Amino acid sequence: MSVETHPHHRHHHPITARKVAWQRRLNEKFGLDRMPRLRKLIYSVFGVTVLLIGIAMIVLPGPAVIVIPLGLAILASEYAWARRIIRRGRVFVGRRYKPRKTATQAS
Secondary structure (H helix, E strand, C coil), rough: CCCCCHHHHHHHHHHHHHHHHHHHHHHHCCCCHHHHHHHHHHHHHHHHHHHHHHHHCCCCCHHHHHHHHHHHHHHHCHHHHHHHHHHHHHHHHHHHCCCCHHHHCCH
8 A cells, every 4th residue: 555545644744744745746647546556666666776776876976875765765655665664764863863961961
């Protein structure tokens, strides 16, 4: 089930709401909301292509740190496994960059 049709999906972040609104407009414009198999195929091919380009950028020059999550975000619109990877990445980044208490703040 895609993100925009999931009945219990809530938008916690303004970027997520914009992404879903943009995706809904795109689906309506090209009629992909009426053809779920074609929509899934298009998002899959595009998402995997962006993801592979990002993986290639790990050894080639380019912003792999930006392109890989972008490919996963495209795939997350159709696949739960990609949504789980993004969620785990957010948790990892949140733990990694959580502000730490210094000795002066602890007093």
